[in-house]
Amino acid sequence: MLFRRDTTIVCIVGILSLAAFSTLSVSDSITSLFNSFTFAITQLLPTILVISIIVAMSKILTISGINEVMILPFSKIIKNPTTAFWTIGLLMMIISFFFWPSPAVALIGAVLLPVAIRAGLPALGVAIAINLFGHGIALSGDFIIQAAPKLTAEAAGIPVGDVIEASIPLVFTMGLVTTISAFFLLKRDIRLGKDFPTVSTSSPTEETDHSLLSTTTKKWLAIMIPIIFVIDVILMITLNLQGGDATALIGGTALLILIFTTCLAHKKRGLEESTNYLIEGFQFGFKVFGPVIPIAAFFYLGDAGYYDIVGHYLPETSEGIVNDLGVALANIVPLTPEVGAVTLTGVGILTGLDGSGFSGISLAGSIAQLFSTAIGVSTATLTALGQVTAIWVGGGTIIPWALIPAAAICGVDPFELARRNLLPVSIGLVATTIVAMFLL
Template sequence: MNIVLTNLHFIYLIFIVVIIVAMIMKRDISLICIVGIFILGIVGTASVSKSLIGVFNSLVYATKELMPTIFIISIITAMSNVLVTSGINKEMVKPFGKIIKSPASAYWVIGIVMMALSWLFWPSPAVALIGALFLPIAKKVGLPAIGAAVAMNLFGHGIALSSDFIIQAAPKLTADAAGIPVSKVISASVPLTIVMGAVTTITAFYMLRKDMKRGKINTDFDLEDEANEESQMVIPQTFRKTLAAIIIAVFILDIFLMYTYKFQGGDATALIGGTAVFILSIISIIYYKKASLEKITDNIVAGLQFGFKIFGVVIPIAAFFYLGDSAFGEIFGNILPKHSQGIVNDLGVALSSIVPLNPFVASGTLTAVGAITGLDGSGFSGISLVGSIAHMFSISLGGGIDVLTALGQIAAIYVGGGTIIPWAVIPVAAICKVDAFELTKRNLIPVVIGLVVTTIFAVFLM
């Protein structure tokens, strides 16, 4: 691959370092990202006006990309508000109380169910379902919201999305780029997924329990809010139970429809969102009666306010990192070198071309390249690149292409898909009502340890 690095690449890399340092110092990075976009525009176009236009257009681009996620979070929040106010949510989570009796059981049950649903339909729709049903009962047994968020994140956006055994979108992209059958990538990823998943989830749980015992995490359930819910319940308990059963049945029907009609990704999320709108409307009519028309609007507006409040912080950050991929050409025009695959991918290729080759270095490089390409918060934008690099390395090594491809795929999606990029964890953070930066901070050590262990393990599989 004949990749030429320009000043744009180095400026982008410098700003990534500055952003990481600012995040470590727990400072807001929105201004840094906006300045980064402007400077990239100045260097690339040599025009102040075009750079200013590019700043605005990059924010618009990021908003468009995030809009489906903003809307599903907003709608689910609006629906949840009505279910809480009417008391139906309490009836929905009661059956899970028989299974979830402790913080440990809550963590593992939430994680395993999240993983299963994410394998079938990807994490986005699974986040909405799991969050609405499991978070209240998890908090009651002593698992804090951040614990539930970690479980949902690592099992869903980590294990399930990085392996993608059923939908197979990720392994197909990497396999095509590597020039091998999808089945070979999936077979090679099974042991790597098991090791990575076990290390990350067990490490995260150990750290969570340790902090809970030391009192560093608040595990109290808001009993005052619960009492307020009880005082507002005007729907008879028997009817609430019936409505709760119907709502659960409707979401199960959604799952059946996803499986039957192969709804995936955005379509699956849209199905959940559309269902939530109708549940919001019907329950509002039953509960608010004559005031339902106004209350439906009020709840939708409240949900949208919550969604944009959460994502308002993320949009400038996402705008900068989207420029690392195909968005750069759309915002500033075709000013990158002729054979450029995007700034982030170019940096990954450059890294792979300057390291000596042996199984240890090859595995470490694929992990590093995967992680770098995941910095745009997508995880999928760079997995074709890791497949291509795995193909190059395997020629020099005389084999190991399937293991290297699977390893790069896991690294890219764990980082960007995502568990340690703040703008990628927003759906889980929003549903669980925790700070996205706190969630990524809690995921960081388990994921880094997991990547190190999995990379070493991969060497012995080659």
């Protein structure tokens, strides 16, 4: 990862090595490799499914123009660079909680970028706000869809709810420190009259077909859809739905909205178009999680998936490979909560270097379990710290090749955007790591 090389082959070699050492059989080792992928896909499938459905739903909302109607009232609030930055950021965060940042980037950028520029906020400032609030705060917490905490919780062997609860102070510490730092640095540069270069780039947004729905219908749907999701959130709280149950509720709701909206918009072609949107959603989901599956397959060997993958039991005295390593490490190196927090932050940064915030968070969960066993501190807090760090770094805030969607929609250079985000994100990481030390 330090050399920006793909880790898939390394993980496959790791699976083969562990299987060969356990089974002493070439055929069983090769079988274990396939089994590991099957096990990982089985574990990840609910997460892949809900993301695919949400992206498919977002596509019809964008094409039909419903998304534009949802956003339009907020354009009246934007009067100056300050209101532009915080309005765009907070709106991006809210939408990203429900739809994930990927579809929200195109929506926010297409509708509010011209408004923000007229208010005096440069395009680079819009890109910074979109990145930090969407790919930073919303994605690192992922409180609604719960894809990220589910991955880290499974790797750490703890309930999803524990990770979410532990991540709340870390997510908001990171978010507040980073966004405030970025805002003041941006305001300073605007005041000093610094140049904010833009580049010519084509917009990746979908073309809106205003003929699909009437203005009145779009307004009603723009009101009802957020209300429906708010009802989902209320149900999660009142019925104490977490993890898979919460994901299923959001996914089922998104699927119903997708079908209803598509049939309403495309009428006689509604049945066929619903299938097309679902296909595009699944293509997106497996494209995003394609690199995650072999990596997760390796990390699942650390505990829960060992027998299912290899077909052999660990020794009776074993508490799982990861826990065993933690106990062994505790006997060799004097570890402290402070060392554990710094290490998890470092792991998060390293795993994020590949530009995919999700490919390494299973590793963060495994190492959090290792250190918590060795030190005797909160597994959930360490897991949440690794998750927050990995997604802030790799999810699209300081890695140039992960910034391309936001940079493209705003017409700025992704390397310039990464450079601008680097200092605020670094300040946030230091502050969040210190807070985590006290929470341990």
